[in-house]
Amino acid sequence: DTGVSQDPRHKITKRGQNVTFRCDPISEHNRLYWYRQTLGQGPEFLTYFQNEAQLEKSRLLSDRFSAERPKGSFSTLEIQRTEQGDSAMYLCASSLEEVGNEQFFGPGTRLTVL
Amino acid sequence: KNEVEQSPQNLTAQEGEFITINCSYSVGISALHWLQQHPGGGIVSLFMLSSGKKKHGRLIATINIQEKHSSLHITASHPRDSAVYICAVKNFGNEKLTFGTGTRLTIIP
Numbered sequence: 001d002t003g004v005s006q007d008p009r010h011k012i013t014k015r016g017q018n019v020t021f022r023c024d025p026i027s028e029h030n031r032l033y034w035y036r037q038t039l040g041q042g043p044e045f046l047t048y049f050q051n052e053a054q055l056e057k058s059r060l061l062s063d064r065f066s067a068e069r070p071k072g073s074f075s076t077l078e079i080q081r082t083e084q085g086d087s088a089m090y091l092c093a094s095s096l097e098e099v100g101n102e103q104f105f106g107p108g109t110r111l112t113v114l
Numbered sequence: 115k116n117e118v119e120q121s122p123q124n125l126t127a128q129e130g131e132f133i134t135i136n137c138s139y140s141v142g143i144s145a146l147h148w149l150q151q152h153p154g155g156g157i158v159s160l161f162m163l164s165s166g167k168k169k170h171g172r173l174i175a176t177i178n179i180q181e182k183h184s185s186l187h188i189t190a191s192h193p194r195d196s197a198v199y200i201c202a203v204k205n206f207g208n209e210k211l212t213f214g215t216g217t218r219l220t221i222i223p
Contacts, residue, residue: 042200042213056210091157103211105157
């Protein structure tokens with residue numbers, strides 16, 4: 001399968017714990033995006049990378065959130081000291097700049113903070 | 115910030131009916147996406163368009179740049195089309211997508 005993959009698919013954690021999610025983009029895609037979707041809402045932009053450079057961060061991305069893409073391939077999104085309000089679906093997408101920049105989405109990681 | 119509105123929010127129809135879902139946005143865009151999301155969360159990109167019309171199987175997407183409006187049509191709808199359909203726009207000079215809240219479509223056999 002050459003699509004975008006995310007791991008884990010589901011994560012249940014207790015408030016105050018740290019969690020880390022991984023996204024593997026489509027091979028050769030140089031852009032990678034993170035979005036968050038709460039129940040009944042459309043996704044909201046969190047951040048995006050071009051290669052290893054993080055080019056934009058949303059105000060939604062508080063200082064408890066950090067994203068990395070160290071080698072320009074996979075990316076991680078870490079949430080420290082989780083809160084119940086962090087419960088959401090975290091979606092990753094990737095695109096190739098040279099081909100119209102259409103974004104392809106992964107299956108998402110559903111986070112539940114108890 | 116671009117505001118993206120979709121209508122209707124919920125739509126229930128009988129199998130075989132012609133379906134139309136609408137999307138309006140407030141400022142100029144470089145591209146508009148139609149996405150499909152099934153229960154469980156995964157999002158599939160259906161179309162990306164910046165002008166005119168695109169067709170793929172029973173799905174048709176149109177966009178009117180002057181009116182800042184797009185429509186997604188489904189012909190000969192089928193229960194497997196039941197999903198949430200989301201419109202998302204990309205502004206000029208900005209790589210992020212701004213999403214609508216989605217239209218929940220249910221097709222009854």
